[in-house]
Amino acid sequence: MTSHLFKLELRLLARERVAWVMLVLFAAALGYGLWNGGRLAGQQREIAVAISKDKESFHAQLREYLGRQSLDPKAVAGQGTMAVLPPAPLPLLATGQSDLSPGHESVVLWKLAAPADTRSELENPSHLLAGRFDFAFVLVWLFPLFLLAMVYDLMAGDRESGTLRLALAQGVAPMQWLLRRALARALPILALAALATLVAGMFGSPGGTTLRLTLALAVVLAYGLFWVALAVAVNVVARSAASAATSLGAAWVLLVLVAPTLLNVSVETLYPTPSRPELVAAGRKASGEAEKRGGDLLNSFYRDHPELAPPGQQADFAAQHLTVQGEVGRAVEPVRQKFDAQLAQQQTAVGRWRFVSPAIAAHEALTDLAGTGYWRYRAFREQVNAFKQTVADFYTPKIHRREPLTMADYERLPRFSFREEPAGDWLERAAVGLAGMLVLTGALGLWAWRRLRPSRLEPLSN
Amino acid sequence: MxxxxxxxxxxxxxxxxxxxxxxxxxxxxxxxxxxxxxxxxxxxxxxxxxxxxxxxxxxxxxxxxxxxxxxxxxxIAYIPEQVMLYPRFTGVENLDYFSTLGGRRHTREELLALLKRAGLPAEAADRRVGTYSKGMRQKVGIALALATExxxxxxxxxxxxxxxxxxxxxxxxxxxxxxxxxxxxxxxxxxxxxxxxxxxxxxxxxxxxxxxxxxxxxxxxxxxxxxxxxxxx
Structure with missing residues (x-):
């Protein structure tokens, strides 16, 4: 019975021309989002490959040189080394921070105190401001609209036309009827979104991402089901298809446009980040002051570290620069720490308040699972900062002692290797997001069920 | 009763x-x-x-x-003054839909026979209800009453x-x-x-x-x- 009715509901939907138009438009939007995300992921992958080749070539040359002769550590340190964030696990799923935060950074001994977050590749600023038309944009913003276009009139139109009375008179449980219709009408859009998510996971992914992809699929479906549940709840009370459409349109504006903006403004107000110019200015000021006191600083440094002092304590330019840089780093550190702490607090607040809108929860979960979210980029920044210290610890003593770099040092040369976040961390965040969306969906469903008990048909049938 | x-x-x-x-x-x-x-x-x-x-x-x-x-x-079978059906469904599809809602599944032949008993012309059964007169819709309603027994x-x-x-x-x-x-x-x-x-x-x-x-x-x-x-x- 149920499957036969489900088929009849699908047949009824298939007779609506607008349903086909919506399906085609949604498929086109998904395709464009995937293509756009794929293009960016491709560019980033090419950059990563090029950097990796450069690094290999540099290390091969270095090994060859060191095999023949020792080298001045200043010369090698000046070449720098690239810290690269490996391609995201599911890059097509969400662009996330990957077009804003750099996925690689040149770590040069002489520039360790310089702010890190500067991009090397060119990007249209308006793209950065508006965000990309990526797959996550289609899923978070447009998916609900296409879904609502299919399910806005689940029962309200029947109520208006009178078919609802005839249907209810057959002795069907109203909630069962409504749910079957909701699922049948939502099925084509949900299936298309799920299929596109699988495509996003299969292409451009480095592999070993089954768990991430499964969770992403669950997030997409849970997000879709939330909107279906909302449509069910609205249809329980709406007296006409037009009023149901208006209410659901307003809900979309509120949950997808207004709530994320309000949350963004609120966290910015509660946890304001020091401006980037402030960070740069602090560095410049500290740098200027430290350079003026360069000689004094170096003397004071050798007083503290006599083991590093060269014979005769003749300071050269490089040693002085390193000492000045150390001072600048220490001066800038509180501002940088404040910047990072405020960013972390903002993100924690977003995590805590994401359930004010499932759009926020879904976007957070998708970028997290894609590996383009805040936490993976933060891990990269932290690991780059730690790597800078490793570079400084390796080269600084040699430069102060004027020790040459030999073949024995080759294997100990600092090399950056990104350690992915433990799976438990992103799994927990995504699972909480998913559970939150399911709870919201369940709450809406429960409310609708309570309103639609078979013995309470009065509000529906007049 | x-x-x-x-x-x-x-x-x-x-x-x-x-x-x-x-x-x-x-x-x-x-x-x-x-x-x-x-x-x-x-x-x-x-x-x-x-x-x-x-x-x-x-x-x-x-x-x-x-x-x-x-x-x-x-x-209960219920026939209102205006039998409102789905205009995009045919007469037989409407009958199939509403009778299945009532927990009774019929074959296509049975549904056509019910519509015939209700007096709906055979050629109309597979036409979309959007083209039906009020009397024809009423007959689908009667067929539904017959179908629900x-x-x-x-x-x-x-x-x-x-x-x-x-x-x-x-x-x-x-x-x-x-x-x-x-x-x-x-x-x-x-x-x-x-x-x-x-x-x-x-x-x-x-x-x-x-x-x-x-x-x-x-x-x-x-x-x-x-x-x-x-x-x-």
């Missing part, structure tokens, strides 16, 4: 159905006459469970509409707007159903059809049953005069 026990319904202080006691036995056709606003449709809505009574109880074949609404509705039939102005031939066909079907033991409650303004089809005639005024006559007992009485006498009383 259809039964109401001291059934009462008020709307904003106005009593639409007042302490109504009705018992319509299997095979009886009860025509409920009354002016607009007398409470005829409200009575039908109470029997369908579309309205919650303020007092009293409605029962269908023993099942209480209030406590066992699904079981009660599954024993209900124990009780609720009719709200069923012949309103039907041409005389369609109205006559409808009467024949109604008598046939009653002959099969179905209890019929028909709210109508059509005194002619009431006298022709009903076994009992009730006159409802301000939600109260002002008169209840066996049709055989008033065979030689002018029904219109009797009705107007009640109205003026």
């Amino acid at each position: 259809l039964e109401t026990l001291k059934l009462t319904k008020r709307f904003n202080g106005h009593v639409a159905v007042n302490d109504l006691n009705l018992l319509i036995k299997p095979g009886e056709v009860f025509a409920l006459l009354g002016p607009n606003g007398a409470g005829k449709t409200t009575t039908i809505n109470l029997l369908l469970g579309f309205l919650t009574p303020d007092a009293g109880e409605a029962r269908v074949n023993g099942a209480s509409v209030a406590t066992d609404p699904i079981a009660a509705r599954r024993q 209900a124990k009780a039939l609720l009719l709200d102005e069923p012949t309103s707007g039907l041409d005389p031939a369609a109205s006559h066909e409808f009467s024949l079907l109604l008598r046939k159903l009653a002959g099969q033991g179905v209890a019929v409650l028909m709210a109508t303004h059509d005194l002619f059809r009431a006298r022709e089809d009903a076994t009992r005639i009730g006159i409802l005024l301000d939600g109260k049953l002002a008169g209840d006559y066996a049709t055989n007992d008033i065979k030689h009485v002018d029904l219109e005069k009797l009705y107007l006498k009640h109205l003026r009383a």
Whole structure:
């Protein structure tokens, strides 16, 4: 019975021309989002490959040189080394921070105190401001609209036309009827979104991402089901298809446009980040002051570290620069720490308040699972900062002692290797997001069920 | 069997159905006459469970509409004044959809046979309902009543707007159903059809049953005069 009715509901939907138009438009939007995300992921992958080749070539040359002769550590340190964030696990799923935060950074001994977050590749600023038309944009913003276009009139139109009375008179449980219709009408859009998510996971992914992809699929479906549940709840009370459409349109504006903006403004107000110019200015000021006191600083440094002092304590330019840089780093550190702490607090607040809108929860979960979210980029920044210290610890003593770099040092040369976040961390965040969306969906469903008990048909049938 | 026990319904202080006691036995056709606003449709809505009574109880074949609404509705076939169907479905698809909702699955051949029994031309069965006249939609409604094999039939102005031939066909079907033991409650303004089809005639005024006559007992009485006498009383 149920499957036969489900088929009849699908047949009824298939007779609506607008349903086909919506399906085609949604498929086109998904395709464009995937293509756009794929293009960016491709560019980033090419950059990563090029950097990796450069690094290999540099290390091969270095090994060859060191095999023949020792080298001045200043010369090698000046070449720098690239810290690269490996391609995201599911890059097509969400662009996330990957077009804003750099996925690689040149770590040069002489520039360790310089702010890190500067991009090397060119990007249209308006793209950065508006965000990309990526797959996550289609899923978070447009998916609900296409879904609502299919399910806005689940029962309200029947109520208006009178078919609802005839249907209810057959002795069907109203909630069962409504749910079957909701699922049948939502099925084509949900299936298309799920299929596109699988495509996003299969292409451009480095592999070993089954768990991430499964969770992403669950997030997409849970997000879709939330909107279906909302449509069910609205249809329980709406007296006409037009009023149901208006209410659901307003809900979309509120949950997808207004709530994320309000949350963004609120966290910015509660946890304001020091401006980037402030960070740069602090560095410049500290740098200027430290350079003026360069000689004094170096003397004071050798007083503290006599083991590093060269014979005769003749300071050269490089040693002085390193000492000045150390001072600048220490001066800038509180501002940088404040910047990072405020960013972390903002993100924690977003995590805590994401359930004010499932759009926020879904976007957070998708970028997290894609590996383009805040936490993976933060891990990269932290690991780059730690790597800078490793570079400084390796080269600084040699430069102060004027020790040459030999073949024995080759294997100990600092090399950056990104350690992915433990799976438990992103799994927990995504699972909480998913559970939150399911709870919201369940709450809406429960409310609708309570309103639609078979013995309470009065509000529906007049 | 259809039964109401001291059934009462008020709307904003106005009593639409007042302490109504009705018992319509299997095979009886009860025509409920009354002016607009007398409470005829409200009575039908109470029997369908579309309205919650303020007092009293409605029962269908023993099942209480209030406590066992699904079981009660599954024993009812309902034909409203305007049978509203899905215009994008054909007649046979509409019949398939609504009868399956009622828990009865029929083959296509059975559905076509039901539509034929209801008097719908064979060529119309596979046409979209959007092209149907009111009479044709009414026939799909009758086919639905036949498909559900209900124990009780609720009719709200069923012949309103039907041409005389369609109205006559409808009467024949109604008598046939009653002959099969179905209890019929028909709210109508059509005194002619009431006298022709009903076994009992009730006159409802301000939600109260002002008169209840066996049709055989008033065979030689002018029904219109009797009705107007009640109205003026």
